[in-house]
């Protein structure tokens with residue numbers, strides 16, 4: 001059977017999606033491969049078809065325990081002998097699955113990465129004839145990935161131990177160039193075996209909403225789109241519950257999903273959503289990994305997620321069927337605090353916290369850029385694409401203003417404060433705040449004290465924009481300090497100008513007092 005025949009025979013599709021055939025051909029040629037395909041790009045078929053066409057067992061390593069069953073069920077429905085082993089099973093069941101694998105009665109075996117830490121399992125694995133190993137969500141192997149799972153690091157040693165070295169395929173939708181490099185190095189994938197399709201999602205319209213009351217916005221959005229199915233992400237369980245109650249009170253059928261609910265509640269809620277019994281799902285990031293619901297018309301983030309990787313992955317759950325859909329991020333500075341809290345209280349070591357802070361900063365840049373949002377995201381993942389012409393930035397018709405003078409004021413203030421302070425204090429100094437801390441530090445003596453006409457908040461917005469545009473940069477860590485970049489210096493020296501759509505304030509007769 002050829003790959004195309006297998007596609008038709010087992011899955012009922014007639015054509016491959018971009019990149020699929022290339023990955024399959026490489027795997028059939030026993031080449032280790034990295035597949036970078038967007039969410040909904042059809043990554044599973046890339047290893048399922050070679051699994052069916054080759055002798056031996058395909059081992060699929062997937063961090064999504066809750067979804068293994070769904071994947072295996074759907075394979076079985078297509079007449080494909082597949083099974084999974086995970087911690088939710090009885091020992092006897094797992095043993096029976098392995099016995100089946102030994103009798104060559106399985107083509108695909110799904111396991112969680114944690115299995116790789118289990119010596120007993122590893123020994124058993126050596127008795128199976130594994131011909132292909134598929135590493136799903138492969139960004140988890142990289143320390144730079146947004147969801148680092150140390151168990152994945154056991155993988156190279158495991159592969160080396162197997163009697164016959166299997167072919168390997170790593171798949172992910174969210175790898176920055178650095179993460180892709182890491183995956184290739186760790187899993188011994190030659191650079192030329194990287195299959196990458198455009199990360200741009202042409203059917204998605206990216207929207208960034210700031211300075212609006214979220215609940216008000218949400219209700220009017222849902223009223224305008226009454227029959228659409230969509231996901232609303234919030235950062236905390238509490239906020240998810242609040243929003244769920246609020247929507248149901250307003251007569252909008254919405255389910256909720258977070259890790260604090262019972263297994264049964266989660267399953268019910270997920271199925272109600274999948275089968276369109278409740279069109280709206282309010283959830284934390286616990287929901288959605290691997291969910292294959294094609295008609296999600298919108299994904300709204302009520303609060304910022306922790307990284308652009310997480311954002312693109314979650315937003316990417318909209319429009320898997322290729323029809324026009326929206327990805328809306330509601331941005332409020334204060335919500336960054338929630339993410340900072342998560343970072344500070346995570347189990348991660350110092351270095352990983354630092355990475356997490358850097359990721360959060362990239363997200364802040366996205367929220368403050370005036371560039372095309374789709375393009376910004378695609379560039380973050382190391383590619384490029386034309387401006388989408390439909391995101392909130394591409395369609396912003398406000399005139400661009402020359403803000404060179406304001407930029408210079410901000411920069412000279414930062415320099416005078418020896419680049420040792422963050423956004424809030426710099427803005428306060430520029431606005432001439434009489435806050436205790438400002439006076440204690442004698443910042444009211446600086447020549448830049450009170451030289452700007454805007455209020456502190458407005459200056460902060462300007463600083464965010466300048467950071468997003470690369471004129472300023474912030475140090476990472478819990479208390480980021482502001483610095484002028486090389487590009488910024490050109491503005492400071494009068495060699496370049498800065499334009500933005502930010503409204504300019506007129507000078508008030510009185511300096512704002514804060």
Ligand code: ADP
Pocket residue numbers: 013014015016017020037038039040041042043044045292
């Ligand atoms: P990913 O893991 O990349 O997000 P999936 O493997 O879950 O994506 O596939 C997304 C959807 O696309 C699934 O419903 C799958 O059945 C479908 N699909 C995959 N390949 C094809 C194809 N060649 N033609 C049509 N649909 C496909």
